[in-house]
Amino acid sequence: MRLLPDTVVRKRRTVGARTDRDTWVRIERRLLDKIPDQGWNGTECAARLEGVARPAWRRCVVWRDAEAAWRADETDLLPAAPVGTAVLSAAPELPDDWWNALNASLDALAVQHTRRVATPDTVTITQALVTESVRSVFSADFDTAVERWVPAHADLNWANMTAPVFSLFDWEDWGNAPLGLDSASLWASSLAVPALAERVRHERRSDLESRDGKLMTLYVCSKILGRYGHPDDPRREPARRTAEQVIEGLRPG
Template identity: 40%
Template sequence: MAKPQVLRHWDWDDGTMRLRAELMTLLPGRVCSSTPELRHRLELPHDWWRELRASLAALREVDTMRVHLRQEDISRRLTVFFGDRVADTRVSEWAAAHTDLHWANLLAPECALADWEGWGVAPAGFDAACLYLHSLLVPEMAERVRVELAAELDSRDGLLSQLYVVGRMLLRVNAGDYPDLAVPLHHQADGIIAELSRR
C-alpha cells in the first residue's frame, strides 16, 4: 500500500480528550493539487493508476475496529439532503477506507496516499466517491477516475457513498469552500438518485 510508515507515536489522555502524535516516513513526490478539488488536468501514467487501484484494494482488506461512518450516519445525511428521494439507504458492504481521498492527499509521480488520521470503516466505494466528486471541475479527469474506479463507483454502495460525499461537500460549499462545485454536485446527485431508482 502506497502510504507513509508510522515510526513512532505518542498518546495523551486528560480525561476529556485523547491526542496522538505520529512520526512517519516522508513520502516522495509532490501533491497532485494544492486544493482538495482538482482544477487542472494531470498527466498521470498508467502505473500511477494501477498503484492507486492496488492500494485501495489492499486497504479494503484491512481488518480494523476503527470506524469512520456507521449506518445511522449515512441514513441521516441522505435524509437531510435528499429527503424521501432515496427510500433505501441501507449499505450492504463495509470496508476499511482512507475516507478523505482527494487530490491534495495524493502524490505523484509515484502514487502515494497522505493524511491518514481519519481512516476507518466506511461503505464500500467511499474512497472512489471522494476522488471522483473532487474531480468534477475537470471533466476529463473525472471521466478517468470513473473509468479507473468504475466497479466501486457503479455499485449500489458506491452510489450511496457518492450521495453521502455530495452532502459533505455541499456543507463545505456552504462554509465558503469551492463554491463553483455546488451546481455540479447537485447535477451529480440527481443522476445518482435516478440510477438508484432504477435498481
C-alpha cells in the same frame, strides 16, 4: 531529533515538518470529545496494512492538556510531493502507472480486516449518519441502507496522495466504511475538472457503479450541496446533475 523550520506544512488539523534524520513528523491536536472509543492511532494501526503504498510508520508520542490531546507520529519521508490541494482546479499530469498504483492500493485496502470504524472529519461514520446526510439534501424515495462495509482511508483527496510516485498518507481517520466512500470522495474532489472527475469514475467504476457506491456518491454530493456547502463552489452543478442520475438508478422499480 530536531524539526526543520523551513519544511513546515500546515493543514486543516495538523502541522508537519521534516526532521534532521530524514524522517517526517506530523503533529495533531484533537479535542478530547473528538477522540473515538477505538482510540486515536490511525497512522500507527495503518502500519500493518499490506499491499498499500504508504510511508512507513516509525514511532509516536502522545500527551494532553486540559482540553485536548496531542499526538506526534514519525514516519518515513514521502516518495514525492503531494498531487495538490484537496480540491483541484486543474488536471494534474498523472501517468497510467500512477492510476494503476492507486487502484492496487485501494483494492488491497478494501480486503484488509479491522475493527476500526472510519471517522471522516473526526465524525464516526454510521448507517444513521449516511441516512441523515443523504436525506438532508435528497428527499426522493429510495433505500439508504448500506449493504457492505470495507476498510477505507476516509480522507481520500488530492492533498493526501503523492505523484509521480504514488503514496497515500494521513491515515488518522481510516477504518470500516461503506463500500465506495474513498472512490466517491476522490471523485468529488475532482468535480471542478470534468476530465479528471471522469477519469476517477472510469478507474473506480467497480466501486461507484455498485449500489453502495451510488449511496456514497450521494453522501459526498450532500456535503457539496448541503447547508455547509459554499454557494460559489464550482462543483455544485456537476454534483447536482450526477445526484439526479444516481437517484433515478436507486429508485425502486
